[in-house]
Amino acid sequence: MPARDPDDLAALRAAADILGIDDLLSEEERATRDRVRAFVDAEIRPHIADWYERAVFPVELAPMLGELGVLGMSLDGYGCAGRSAVEYGLAAMELEAGDSGIRTFVSVQGALAMSSIHRFGSEEQKQEWLPRLASGRAIASFALTEPTAGSDPASMATFARREGDDWVLSGAKRWIGLGSIAQVAVVWAQTDEGVRGFLVPTDAPGLSVAVLGPKLSMRASVQTELRFDDVRLPASAQLPGARGLRAPFAGLGEARYGIAWGAMGAARDSFEAALRHSLRRVQFGRPIAAFQLTQQKLADMAVEIQKGTLLALHLGRRKDAGILTPEQISLAKLGNVREALTIAREARTILGGEGILLEHSPLRHAANLESVRTYEGTDEVHTLVLGQHLTGLAAFR
Numbered sequence: 001m002p003a004r005d006p007d008d009l010a011a012l013r014a015a016a017d018i019l020g021i022d023d024l025l026s027e028e029e030r031a032t033r034d035r036v037r038a039f040v041d042a043e044i045r046p047h048i049a050d051w052y053e054r055a056v057f058p059v060e061l062a063p064m065l066g067e068l069g070v071l072g073m074s075l076d077g078y079g080c081a082g083r084s085a086v087e088y089g090l091a092a093m094e095l096e097a098g099d100s101g102i103r104t105f106v107s108v109q110g111a112l113a114m115s116s117i118h119r120f121g122s123e124e125q126k127q128e129w130l131p132r133l134a135s136g137r138a139i140a141s142f143a144l145t146e147p148t149a150g151s152d153p154a155s156m157a158t159f160a161r162r163e164g165d166d167w168v169l170s171g172a173k174r175w176i177g178l179g180s181i182a183q184v185a186v187v188w189a190q191t192d193e194g195v196r197g198f199l200v201p202t203d204a205p206g207l208s209v210a211v212l213g214p215k216l217s218m219r220a221s222v223q224t225e226l227r228f229d230d231v232r233l234p235a236s237a238q239l240p241g242a243r244g245l246r247a248p249f250a251g252l253g254e255a256r257y258g259i260a261w262g263a264m265g266a267a268r269d270s271f272e273a274a275l276r277h278s279l280r281r282v283q284f285g286r287p288i289a290a291f292q293l294t295q296q297k298l299a300d301m302a303v304e305i306q307k308g309t310l311l312a313l314h315l316g317r318r319k320d321a322g323i324l325t326p327e328q329i330s331l332a333k334l335g336n337v338r339e340a341l342t343i344a345r346e347a348r349t350i351l352g353g354e355g356i357l358l359e360h361s362p363l364r365h366a367a368n369l370e371s372v373r374t375y376e377g378t379d380e381v382h383t384l385v386l387g388q389h390l391t392g393l394a395a396f397r
Helices: 009-016 027-044 048-054 061-068 085-098 100-120 123-135 246-280 292-320 326-356 362-374 379-391
Strands: 140-143 159-163 166-177 184-191 194-201 207-211 223-233
Touching: 009 246, 009 292, 027 061, 027 085, 048 100, 048 362, 061 100, 061 123, 085 100, 085 246, 085 292, 100 123, 100 140, 100 166, 100 184, 100 194, 100 246, 100 362, 140 166, 140 223, 166 184, 166 194, 184 223, 184 246, 194 223, 194 246, 246 292, 246 326, 246 362, 292 326, 326 362, 326 379
Parallel strands: 140 184, 159 184
Antiparallel strands: 159 166, 166 223, 184 194, 207 223
């Protein structure tokens, strides 16, 4: 059998789809995936090494992503695309094959901020923000995590107190994606009536934003700290339907679902880089793809990518059927990110010393996945979610 052509990416992908997962997708789902894949190839791949090295997020991508229809992709109305959960998952996978930072932008904007406004906002709030956010003409952040409240959001210290008809917001949020480029922040705060959500314009007096860095991961992305020094908000800033921690957790569930798909995009891109390099790289008179140890690495990667993609697709079908549960999302987020990180690291070994250069993706994906592994619930948190489901006993406290 002749060696596969490293330049025939379509043939390599067909060979790597050992289980025929493509056959499980509808024509419409494949068309959505291919459209996002073409966008990534044209608009992200040629530039991502430069963005990553300079540690910048290209804000000019926002309206382009809006035109692509991936911002608030699964939401209905208000200029949103209203696509299925599977289509959104496929889009997340392709975007993260480009870079985790780009998928994170889409996740923060759509799965976290826009879904919160869509689900819990007033009609006036939806009309004001959702069309602009869906088009990328405006950017939103989602502010839940605090300097002393990460995995334990119930201990948040940010507080909103009533003063007449107004709310006065004080406190700090940390590791807030898009905070310095957003026009509005969905902020979660304690009140005398429990946790509530607020829409806070980022130019509000008393709000200050600091960009976090320098970073070793997620460099083509923006993470910030927000500080609220008696920020005064009108009563209309409150999300009327958001009561208690279940409200922000709803957005986190949406984001975690997208991560289960996205991680497999990073894994697949790392695998493809390693496979193509192994077919080109000649040592001891043969392509290194012909050696048993290299083939074992490639086979192990392919097995986990196929399993993880099937798992993500299974979640998508359940989500579209309205029967997806939080513990199922935890299982997929935990398992797929963990395996994707292992795959990215292993792919780098096949590239050898060349693998530390930014022109190759695996080590960049591995660095990014260290952040993906941490945000939207650490491995430890998702492990304990599964443990509680299995035993009926909560081990968090």
